[in-house]
Amino acid sequence: MKFERGLEQVVRDPHSVVTVGTFDGVHRGHQAVLGYVRAQAQQRGGKSTVLSFDPHPREVLRGEPVPLLTTIEERVALLEALGIDRFIVLPFTPALAAMSAEDFVAQVLVEHIGLQAICVGYDHTFGRNREGNVALLETLGPRYGFAVDVIPPQVVGDRTVSSTLIRQLLLRDGAVEQAALLLGRPYSLQAIVVHGDGRGRLLGFPTANLHVAHPRKIIPRNGVYAVRVWLSERPSWLYGMMNIGMRPTFEGDRRMLEVHILEFEGDLYGKLLRIDFIARLRDEQRFASIEALRAQLFQDRQRCIEVLQTSPGDLRL
Numbered sequence: 001m002k003f004e005r006g007l008e009q010v011v012r013d014p015h016s017v018v019t020v021g022t023f024d025g026v027h028r029g030h031q032a033v034l035g036y037v038r039a040q041a042q043q044r045g046g047k048s049t050v051l052s053f054d055p056h057p058r059e060v061l062r063g064e065p066v067p068l069l070t071t072i073e074e075r076v077a078l079l080e081a082l083g084i085d086r087f088i089v090l091p092f093t094p095a096l097a098a099m100s101a102e103d104f105v106a107q108v109l110v111e112h113i114g115l116q117a118i119c120v121g122y123d124h125t126f127g128r129n130r131e132g133n134v135a136l137l138e139t140l141g142p143r144y145g146f147a148v149d150v151i152p153p154q155v156v157g158d159r160t161v162s163s164t165l166i167r168q169l170l171l172r173d174g175a176v177e178q179a180a181l182l183l184g185r186p187y188s189l190q191a192i193v194v195h196g197d198g199r200g201r202l203l204g205f206p207t208a209n210l211h212v213a214h215p216r217k218i219i220p221r222n223g224v225y226a227v228r229v230w231l232s233e234r235p236s237w238l239y240g241m242m243n244i245g246m247r248p249t250f251e252g253d254r255r256m257l258e259v260h261i262l263e264f265e266g267d268l269y270g271k272l273l274r275i276d277f278i279a280r281l282r283d284e285q286r287f288a289s290i291e292a293l294r295a296q297l298f299q300d301r302q303r304c305i306e307v308l309q310t311s312p313g314d315l316r317l
Contacts, residue, residue, distance in 0.1 A: 015046035025069035029161035101127025174221030207258035245284035
């Protein structure tokens with residue numbers, strides 16, 4: 001897949017089949033659009049092209065931080081796995097936000113990127129004050145020579161799939177299993193192993209303390225989770241039990257991410273781990289003693305093994 005960042009890197013291709021959006025999460029709704037784009041590109045003999053933005057437009061438009069389901073680097077990997085030919089990321093600036101919808105089509109899509117067709121979700125909006133929509137695209141298409149295809153909403157159970165809903169499930173509830181249904185894969189994050197205080201080892205549950213580099217990356221609600229862990233030099237997934245929280249039994253004063261990797265020995269300091277969240281086991285809680293905490297950890301470990309042994313073997317895209 002070709003990755004182009006900024007208009008100065010874009011090489012115009014008038015045969016492109018384009019879709020536009022943030023695509024945070026690359027969830028099942030996004031995947032429907034992307035699958036259609038890929039199929040249309042193959043049918044029309046063009047390149048499937050995703051146009052996205054960084055930072056998230058809401059950060060510029062509303063001046064508020066937006067928690068991310070996927071970083072740009074994660075989106076690159078997911079889009080490549082889905083068979084997309086071309087991924088373009090434009091800086092979302094006040095100047096871009098102020099551009100009229102028609103100017104965006106003419107100057108960005110037609111003049112710089114090039115397209116023979118555009119595929120968007122049913123509720124897609126764009127341009128200054130979100131004035132652009134499907135109706136405007138259908139008006140401009142004949143003028144500039146591109147077709148317009150619209151994808152209906154994607155429903156899982158009784159819920160329409162959206163990035164906002166998935167963020168809520170993770171941040172408010174820690175509902176990683178429900179989030180996985182909407183994502184089409186487990187929610188994941190990448191983190192570097194850093195030095196901790198060694199308390200886990202003293203409890204008989206040595207942990208890797210994790211640092212998530214991206215400041216906007218979503219960390220699920222505090223609690224204990226069954227996870228699987230990917231380490232690049234290992235040939236297969238490892239089972240893990242992850243704690244996110246303040247460690248109230250030890251009067252902790254900062255939020256920490258710790259993963260106990262089952263049946264693993266070795267030095268992980270400085271290593272990059274991928275953590276896939278499979279199930280939420282329980283809330284974080286304060287224990288009356290270290291012995292009570294240790295007893296609970298043994299129960300958590302057993303429950304973790306049961307959950308992971310019955311989960312699908314490979315849920316990656």
